[in-house]
Amino acid sequence: MLAGKRILLIIGGGIAAYKSLDLIRRLRERGAAVTPVLTRAGAEFVTPLSVSALAGEKVFTDLFDLTDEAEMGHIQLSRSADLVVVAPATADLMAKMAHGHANDLASTLLMATDTQVLIAPAMNVRMWEHPATRRNLAQLLADGIRVVGPNAGDMACGEYGPGRLSEPLEIVAAIETALGQGSLTGKRILVTSGPTHEPIDPVRYIANRSSGAQGTAIAHALAALGAHVIFVTGPADVPPPQGVQVVRIETAQQMLQAVEAALPADAAVFAAAVADWRVASSSGSKIKKDAGRLPVLEFAENPDILATVSQRKADRPGLVVGFAAETDDVIANATAKRARKGCDWIVANDVSPATGIMGGTENAVHLITAHGREDWPRMSKQDVAARLATRIAQALG
Known part of the structure; x- marks a missing residue:
């Protein structure tokens, strides 16, 4: 299902970012190519070197990289993928998506893309249950954004509840479903x-x-x-x-x-x-x-x-x-x-x-x-x- 597919993976900031490394490995095992975009906050939890080594491709981090932007690289990045995946999708990233902000590479890509988007939220349980996050989630669903998770469980902060990033294989299954949309039409x-x-x-x-x-x-x-x-x-x-x-x-x-x-x-x-x-x-x-x-x-x-x-x-x-x-x-x-x-x-x-x-x-x-x-x-x-x-x-x- 994923052989020959290109996934644009945006890695948000948060302790759950470490799971993105396993997600990249799982996607490449299935024949997908992964183009990674690492937010500034994400780079505090996983290094560009580790992401690049697993993806086998350059990691994109900066909207104002003159080499890449000479040919409007952020536009090309956003439209050359078969699917845009945000994992983890932090409360901040979800808010930017819901309100149309574009002040860094990740949010600009999400605004510029005409490709379907799948997000995997991850955050503290109180942040996930906050009325603002619930409103943003409702808006994203209304906009046609696909969502996988979050799961419930123990968190790094010591609290328990929904907010854990879905496991890599769960995200892979959601990606397969998103890319197979319509494949059974008429059946x-x-x-x-x-x-x-x-x-x-x-x-x-x-x-x-x-x-x-x-x-x-x-x-x-x-x-x-x-x-x-x-x-x-x-x-x-x-x-x-x-x-x-x-x-x-x-x-x-x-x-x-x-x-x-x-x-x-x-x-x-x-x-x-x-x-x-x-x-x-x-x-x-x-x-x-x-x-x-x-x-x-x-x-x-x-x-x-x-x-x-x-x-x-x-x-x-x-x-x-x-x-x-x-x-x-x-x-x-x-x-x-x-x-x-x-x-x-x-x-x-x-x-x-x-x-x-x-x-x-x-x-x-x-x-x-x-x-x-x-x-x-x-x-x-x-x-x-x-x-x-x-x-x-x-x-x-």
Whole structure:
């Protein structure tokens, strides 16, 4: 996705500037060229020499460099990139962007560019929550500026809260999403998400611990790339994303009906944690507690939605992606599942209680295809979704 792309990286001042060095390395690993711009404050935290060594290019620092400005170098810099990234984006830089100031090289570049801009804010939690910063952020979003982060956590100043710079791989995923914008325009993609609730009686049901967060993030990432997304969701803990066609269901049988009604599609991503079994004959009234006697529940197997769609003939999606939530032998079980179900890809993860993945905010997955497997690092579910959406866009051409 990033091979041959040129990123103009503006490094603001703040302790988080040290992460920009790893960001440069990650971008170059993926084939991107990085042109670095170091603010005066940024140079107090990382040196021009270290930035230049990692980028393999000259570091730009001064608006009034006569050699570079002989041909209006700041204009050329601002427009030769595929994407302008500000990381870290300090409160001061955000304020300059929001109000149109251009009194140094970084702010002048941001004013002169006609390229899309992505910022990764980083600052003290009180600065991030200050009304002025909130107003500036709202203005930047209204202006079409993309934003990744900030994350919550411990800060160098000893406080805790939102304001930490996103991790380099999170920023890379956001860059990939920004550069892939529109790559799925005209594509129709089906996404299932959340748990299913299989009724025992009118007040009880069988379910699992899925929050629906990963499926929701995938639907959002696909829509961000221009896809028309049909989002079939069970009773999830998180709201569905904006800009998608939402179909709400409760049971596995209802999900299968909704999925079949949504076909044909260019691709289908089955991220829902569908209950394997249901009560064969659920009670129409509440089952009363009877001292000394336990109710007997007879189970029936739910439809296998992934296998059903994977094995369709006339209207099988061109790419079918399943999920495998495992607690042991993750790779072996997921590889066998891909072959058994007949899908193209399996996204496998370890949902053992110790991982905190089921119902959590992060995920660590393995993408298993006919060509082998890719082991992705642990990252936020939003970043997993962005990377998967990018891969789907590549696969669909």
